[in-house]
Amino acid sequence: MREFELIDVLRTRLAARRDDTRLGIGDDTAILAPSPQTELLVTTDTLIIDRHFPGDTTAFDIGYKAVAVNLSDIAAMGGAPAWLTISLAAPALEPDWADAFVDGLQAACAAYPGPDPIDIVGGDTTRADQLMITVTAIGHVASGRAIRRSGARAGDLIAVTGTLGDAAAGLARWPQREPCASETDPLIRRLVRPDLRDGRALIGRASAALDVSDGFLADLAHILTASNVGARVAVDDLPGAHALAAAAPDLATFRRWQATGGDDYELCLTAPAAQIGPLREALGCPLTVVGEITAELGLMCLDRHGQCLAADMPTRAGWDHFA
Amino acid sequence: MREFELIDVLRTRLAARRDDTRLGIGDDTAILAPSPQTELLVTTDTLIIDRHFPGDTTAFDIGYKAVAVNLSDIAAMGGAPAWLTISLAAPALEPDWADAFVDGLQAACAAYPGPDPIDIVGGDTTRADQLMITVTAIGHVASGRAIRRSGARAGDLIAVTGTLGDAAAGLARWPQREPCASETDPLIRRLVRPDLRDGRALIGRASAALDVSDGFLADLAHILTASNVGARVAVDDLPGAHALAAAAPDLATFRRWQATGGDDYELCLTAPAAQIGPLREALGCPLTVVGEITAELGLMCLDRHGQCLAADMPTRAGWDHFA
Numbered sequence: 152m153r154e155f156e157l158i159d160v161l162r163t164r165l166a167a168r169r170d171d172t173r174l175g176i177g178d179d180t181a182i183l184a185p186s187p188q189t190e191l192l193v194t195t196d197t198l199i200i201d202r203h204f205p206g207d208t209t210a211f212d213i214g215y216k217a218v219a220v221n222l223s224d225i226a227a228m229g230g231a232p233a234w235l236t237i238s239l240a241a242p243a244l245e246p247d248w249a250d251a252f253v254d255g256l257q258a259a260c261a262a263y264p265g266p267d268p269i270d271i272v273g274g275d276t277t278r279a280d281q282l283m284i285t286v287t288a289i290g291h292v293a294s295g296r297a298i299r300r301s302g303a304r305a306g307d308l309i310a311v312t313g314t315l316g317d318a319a320a321g322l323a324r325w326p327q328r329e330p331c332a333s334e335t336d337p338l339i340r341r342l343v344r345p346d347l348r349d350g351r352a353l354i355g356r357a358s359a360a361l362d363v364s365d366g367f368l369a370d371l372a373h374i375l376t377a378s379n380v381g382a383r384v385a386v387d388d389l390p391g392a393h394a395l396a397a398a399a400p401d402l403a404t405f406r407r408w409q410a411t412g413g414d415d416y417e418l419c420l421t422a423p424a425a426q427i428g429p430l431r432e433a434l435g436c437p438l439t440v441v442g443e444i445t446a447e448l449g450l451m452c453l454d455r456h457g458q459c460l461a462a463d464m465p466t467r468a469g470w471d472h473f474a
Numbered sequence: 475m476r477e478f479e480l481i482d483v484l485r486t487r488l489a490a491r492r493d494d495t496r497l498g499i500g501d502d503t504a505i506l507a508p509s510p511q512t513e514l515l516v517t518t519d520t521l522i523i524d525r526h527f528p529g530d531t532t533a534f535d536i537g538y539k540a541v542a543v544n545l546s547d548i549a550a551m552g553g554a555p556a557w558l559t560i561s562l563a564a565p566a567l568e569p570d571w572a573d574a575f576v577d578g579l580q581a582a583c584a585a586y587p588g589p590d591p592i593d594i595v596g597g598d599t600t601r602a603d604q605l606m607i608t609v610t611a612i613g614h615v616a617s618g619r620a621i622r623r624s625g626a627r628a629g630d631l632i633a634v635t636g637t638l639g640d641a642a643a644g645l646a647r648w649p650q651r652e653p654c655a656s657e658t659d660p661l662i663r664r665l666v667r668p669d670l671r672d673g674r675a676l677i678g679r680a681s682a683a684l685d686v687s688d689g690f691l692a693d694l695a696h697i698l699t700a701s702n703v704g705a706r707v708a709v710d711d712l713p714g715a716h717a718l719a720a721a722a723p724d725l726a727t728f729r730r731w732q733a734t735g736g737d738d739y740e741l742c743l744t745a746p747a748a749q750i751g752p753l754r755e756a757l758g759c760p761l762t763v764v765g766e767i768t769a770e771l772g773l774m775c776l777d778r779h780g781q782c783l784a785a786d787m788p789t790r791a792g793w794d795h796f797a
Contacts (some may be wrong), residue, residue: 152567154599160569161597164576168591169556181595183557185614189509195559195610197598233492234506236518238608244475246483253487268491272504274484275520275608276477285561285598285608287518291508 174299178377179224179361180290182297192290192297194224200282204343205325210248212333212343213284214255219345221288222263223362223416226350229298230290232263235271237286240279264349264435296354303359303378303421305446310427310438312348312417314392315367316405317341319412324398337394345416352433353420360420366411370419372450378421384442386410387455410452497622501700502547502684503613505620515613515620517547523605527666528648533571535656535666536607537578542668544611545586546685546739549673552621553613555586558594560609563602587672587758619677626682626701626744628769633750633761635671635740637715638690639728640664642735647721660717668739675756676743683743689734693742695773701744707765709733710778729783733775 158176167175173182173190180194198217200206208216218235225232237256260269321342332339353360359374367389375382389409399405421444422430431438445451452460481499490498496505496513503517521540523529531539541558548555560579583592644665655662676683682697690712698705712732722728744767745753754761768774775783 152569152572154567156569157567157572157599160572161576161594164580165594167593167595169593172557172593172595175593175595176597181557181559183595183612185514185556186509186512189512191508191514193557193559193596193610193612195561195596195598195608197561197563197600197608199563199600199602202601233508234495234504234516236504236516236610238518238520240520240522240606244477244480246475246479249475249480249483253484257487270490270492270495270498271484271488272490272495272498272506273516273518274499275518276480277520277522278525279522279604279606281603283563283602283606285518285520287516287559287610289506289516289612 178300179227180230182292184294188294190292190294190297192225192228192230192292193287194221195285195287196220196224197283197285208343209333210251211255211258214252215259215344217284217286218256218259219347220364220416221286222259222347223345225288225290226348227298227360227362227418228292229296229350229353229357229360230292231265231267231351232269232288232290233267234289235260235269235286237271237274237284239274239276240281240283242278242280242282244276259347263347265351293354298353298357298360300359300361300374300377303374303380303444305380305444306423307358307421307444308424308427308440309371309382309384309419309421309442309444310430310440311363311367311390311419312434312436312438313346314390314395314437315363315415315417316395316408316412317392318345318414319408320395320398322414337392338398342414348418348434348436352430356426356430356433357420357422360418363415363417363419364413366413367415367419368410368450368452374419374421375450381445381448381450382442383445383451383453386452386460388439388441390437390439501623502550503553505615507617511617513615513617513620515548515551515553515615516610517544518608518610519543519547520606520608531666532656533574534578534581537575538582538667540607540609541579541582542670543687543739544609545582545670546668548611548613549671550621550683550685550741551615552619552673552676552680552683553615554588554590554674555592555611555613556590557612558583558592558609560594560597560607562597562599563604563606565601565603565605567599586670588674616677621676621680621683623682623684623697623700626697626703626767628703628767629746630681630744630767631747631750631763632694632705632707632742632744632765632767633753633763634686634690634713634742635757635759635761636669637713637718637760638686638738638740639718639731639735640715641668641737642731643718643721645737660715661721665737671741671757671759675753679749679753679756680743680745683741686738686740686742687736689736690738690742691733691773691775697742697744698771698773704768704771704773705765706768706774706776709775709783711762711764713760713762
């Protein structure tokens with residue numbers, strides 16, 4: 152059974168029945184309304200050793216990443232993260248490891264842009280053969296204002312924050328990395344400590360958004376499916392770090408890292424052209440326009456000469472853990 | 475490092491900093507106030523194959539138990555569960571298995587006493603060497619009314635719902651069980667499908683409560699520590715099912731299953747004597763008085779002749795996954 156097949160089954164079978172469930176399974180987060188004036192965003196993500204991070208990742212970086220990938224989901228809905236629970240399953244518990252892990256959890260919370268602290272309010276520890284961390288994040292959003300995947304409209308521009316492909320390049324370089332590489336190597340650093348964006352900047356400006364976790368094209372396809380639209384993407388406009396260009400052995404690898412690499416945790420959003428400037432200012436980070444939403448379905452990738460690139464991209468789930 | 479040492483470190487290091495975090499790590503659930511009028515309860519629990527359930531447990535029963543143990547935490551705070559997220563890590567995904575697992579998730583939600591449905595609003599699936607399920611549950615509670623572990627007062631009675639020890643006896647019998655034992659054998663059934671109690675009955679009546687997961691005495695000790703009180707427990711008054719008495723080879727085993735067996739997921743509560751009758755009526759299930767809270771610290775276990783039993787019971791964490 153493929154992962155997306157299971158998710159489809161779950162989405163159908165687990166359709167929301169409560170009046171105060173505004174949105175159930177299928178977006179970056181659920182939307183819950185515990186009171187008429189309050190909406191919350193809830194998301195959960197599991198990280199497993201040797202699958203979501205290399206086995207020799209430091210405890211600090213594991214803690215950081217486990218928190219960051221969840222905060223990123225809250226941001227992609229336009230929310231402000233408030234609370235986390237942490238479930239840790241591990242073969243053993245070493246005090247030094249646990250201490251550095253907690254440092255990493257807290258560092259990711261502190262790195263989130265915004266005025267309010269984020270509290271870790273619960274969790275669970277248990278023994279398992281493999282190191283595995285499940286984080287659940289809960290955030291606030293102004294009622295009715297959360298940015299869903301389904302809001303993209305023909306004519307909207309497609310934009311991404313920061314740069315794409317760094318994490319994929321960092322992973323490729325991992326086995327040969329220097330000691331303390333996550334402190335010194337920008338690509339390695341992006342792999343283990345994703346940059347966090349302030350999702351509140353999206354409210355009232357973006358029409359749809361998600362965080363780039365599976366790979367830019369695969370994630371964009373989620374927006375297209377949910378919004379029932381298509382897109383043209385200018386592959387050569389995808390924002391890349393200088394370090395990425397230096398690390399790529401050839402153009403094909405460079406494009407592959409950027410377009411399908413995954414693990415970037417940048418925000419991919421759609422918005423009317425007039426909102427791109429205000430979004431860039433509110434986000435306070437680079438925001439690059441990389442394409443346009445079309446009424447015609449399908450995802451077309453063009454190079455700088457307007458040539459259509461072979462669409463050997465996944466059109467559905469980007470990364471299937473059970474494929 | 476022992477599990478309770480880690481939890482102590484976490485409790486200290488992760489002290490709440492937000493005004494809207496009413497209670498952080500250390501009780502059955504956290505208490506969060508997303509708006510001045512609203513309080514939510516949040517808890518998370520991980521179940522791992524061969525550790526929290528035998529490897530040949532059915533998919534239905536695994537799903538049921540993973541949900542039930544979390545709903546039980548919400549109930550123990552006096553809350554009404556509303557939403558769940560489910561994180562599933564498994565070596566493979568078989569459609570039949572997944573279908574029965576979802577049946578089990580939904581059956582546990584449906585079995586929770588109360589008028590409102592419980593929605594599963596998110597989750598995550600990933601491949602892992604071991605089957606592992608992490609559930610996060612979110613519930614409602616009237617503002618300021620949640621039942622904490624710290625409210626027990628000298629003179630309060632100690633009471634437990636249902637019967638104790640069935641799950642431990644079921645686990646002892648597991649290797650020799652009949653096919654479909656979870657349908658037909660009451661002890662096996664209690665092991666995999668814990669009875670769920672309506673936590674709202676505790677509000678305004680119980681002074682402290684928790685769910686019996688590690689074992690009755692170990693869990694009661696959590697209340698004593700949090701409330702800074704002691705207790706006298708009449709071991710022979712602990713409620714036992716007829717099936718349990720029939721299954722126990724001797725009195726010592728019977729007492730051990732009841733007092734330290736764990737996995738019961740019954741509610742252990744303290745309350746003034748005058749509240750026991752109203753509590754029994756509101757809960758709609760058997761509620762048995764088994765002891766009394768004392769100003770003198772310590773946990774004293776007495777048999778029917780008033781003899782003090784050797785206190786070879788854990789005084790702190792009952793079940794340490796890393797011991």
